Amino acid sequence: MTYRNRELFYLIVVGMLTAVGFASVYIARQSFVSWGSLGYAVFFFALYIAAHLVTRIAVPNADPYLLPMAALLTAIGVTEIYRLGPSDAFKQGLWIVVGLALFALTLFGLRRDYRVLEQYKYLFGVGAIVLLFMPRLPGLGTTVNGARLWVHAGPFDFQPGELAKIFLIVFLAAYLREKREVLAQARLKDVGPLLAIWGCCMLVLVSSNDLGQALLYFGIFLAMLYIATARLSFVLVGIGLFLAGGIVAYEKIPHVHERVTIWLQPWTTNKVFCPTTGTYALRQDCQSYQLVKSLYSIANGHFGGAGLGRGTFTTPGVGGKPVALIPFINTDFIYSALAQELGLIGAAALLLVFMLFVARGMKVALQADDGFSKLLAAGLTFGFALQTFIIVGGVLRIIPLTGITLPFVSYGGSSVVANFLVLAGLLLVSHRANSA
């Protein structure tokens, strides 16, 4: 079977899974299957086929597993978003259309040779910085949940950090490819850019109040620097610098301090000061409310899960109107929703798909035959993995919780668009490597 036929086969499997997913949500909600609900499944199947046709024409030799896995993750996300609130699923559907359109544009635009991007590396570098600081601009940025990560433009809320991540990876891939020999000698004057990027990350951390974003950019930077220079000492120094910055932030920035406190002690037996209400309350009833409720949601899934559509996320309020038990359930906490409804089996399977995606992405990096391509593919893949770890690890209390999205799965336009661009990048590199 050719690569593209293999891709089509797996996309058909994903399409059937999507149909089953929507049907089971519908049965759980209404006790019957309507053709209207299956409309969603048909719609997504049509989108997958459209994406498949694009890859068939633009990148016929690209890896056949990446697109079906992305489609599967997207389908799981949309199904769960639909289950949590059908109107959000419609918007998410539109964003997927936008994401796939940009995906197609990127593939067609860069299919001859994406390495032209190398020439514009400083444009990407500056672009990344501009995007990163956009939420800070007065009138543009909005604060959500204590962190300034959003840009408000007309009817759209946009999280520029998602796009900045890709710009940063393109810049680093080009820059490191060029300077890797010089950097590897580790002379003091060449370490300048390293310190500059560390400084930028710390600035992001301070300006956005968000440890997770800073960790993501810096982690991507260190991984790519290590791949380019093979010097472990850079990584160790980098980690040391990041920890130092993190400790200072913990001491000086109240929001970061609070996040770490929540992480270390989500439950208290005595009442502590609650900044949101100004009174004294148990921490699980105040600052760590979200984290604790999300852990309860996960634990309630047990081994087999409650079943799609049968999880508990709301409580009947006054007059039977549902009241949400977990805030931000379809963005930051979508993993806790999935873990409750799909159980340990489902959650582990979901993480396995992420792992397979990462494995395929890294394989693309290994197969590529020039430095820029290797760095680009490895950077995109590592960013994908690290972002997954930061949000799910936060939800699972491995690290302090920060609000970033779960790639392909979470609700959110900027996230969906950015992740389809990541996919496009990987397919381009893969096509080139396999065509040689």
Place this chain on the structure above:
Amino acid sequence: MNKQISRISLIALGLLAALVVATTYWQAWQAPSLAARQDNSIERVAQFQIKRGLIYASDGKTILATNVKRKSGSQTLYFRHYPTGGFASQTVGYSTQGRSRAGLERSQNGYLTASNANLGTIWSKITDQLKGTTITGNNVTLNLKVGAQKVAESALRGSCGAAVALNPKTGQVYVMASSPSYNPNLIESNKGFASILKAPSACPGSSSALLNRATQGLYPPGSTFKTVTAAAALDDKVFNPDSTFFDPGYCTEYGQRVSNALNPDQTAESYGHVSFLQAYQHSINAVFCNIGQAVGAKRLTDKAKQFGLYSKPPIELPASEVEASGEFDFRHHRTFDDPGKMDPGRLAFGQDKLLVTPLQMALVAAGVANNGTIMAPHLVKEVRGPDGSIVTKVKPSVWKHAMTPQTAATLNQFMQAVVTGGTGTNAAIPGIKVAGKTGTAETGRNHVYDAWFIFFAPADNPQVAGAVLLENQANGFGGAVAAPIAKQIMQAILPAASKH
């Protein structure tokens, strides 16, 4: 570069593998302890999709807790309703969405929501889940006797206090009443809950109606504790049933005189030469003070532990709703058992720093009634599946060996003498041999006492034992205010008990 990429791949995959491990940790390892947390609203709401089991009184007909179906969006939820509203409220407890659970509704939650580990329950739950039908919980039948419980509650109404009555041979709890009480149907709404908290009560300060005074209320036992002191003196052979004492009307403690209980006319009684039985019958503090000093704090404490003090009685209530009795360290709010810090003379007649629950004192009486053996108290009689099949049937089990049968027989005689011609004559029932002991504990306020009566009957073949406590009684002596309530409870239980 490929070597570095491989290493970075391993790190990336390692990070994701850590997520699988952490998910397993929360969903498998930590799930039970998270589910048990009181603030776990998800578990609580999820359980409202389960048709909770019913709670019955001992007759198997009177329903104490049932369900009301309510639609919320596409879901059917089952809310709790208590048809007898206010009957044994603190014992049955409540199950709400907003304010969690209490009482047997909390401790029996596993059975009531069919999440207990019995094979039949698991099987029917799995088939329900697969069929998509509503999971139905198991029904719990209690030992509480409707008639006797009602008698106790109406007798306590208007005062603050508690009454416990149980079968000394089996540990079956017939009565567990706490006053003031509340209507559990009001708990869920904020307005109703506020009305419970703000209700005027006879005991300002410690007034919460939510408190189960029978198992959580801690009071000085006063002279009812002389039963334990006497058991220690007899079992340790410090004295024997034929010992005689001289009562000067006071006892010397650290060079200070501790007088006998004052008569209502403020004169201290002096009995002169008395037997052990008479000292107990008339509750002579001076004599027991000397007995306590002779026995010593160490042996008194050891005996108290054999009676179950210093441990929580193994009753089917949530552990946080049962208190252990014992000498109490007020500063740290816990019991202590260091004899060096006790005053054996005052401990002997139930003062010093001793605090006990009414349930514990009922078990002291039950121990005497059952030849020195205290049975584990059981509120639950049996649990049946929705189809009526038995899930568990509670069997009697021994909790403590409090004293030798000989000592128990002697104390049985002592306690009968209290009712026939001592401080507890108000508990006498014609035609039935009643045994009892009064207690009138100082509360720190002048002429305000905690009034006690512990009892069992019939003395030659005990069918019921128990304790009655009334808080903060102005000039209220145990024999005057508590004994009549005990009498009513015994009368309500004994005709039915004699049929068996």
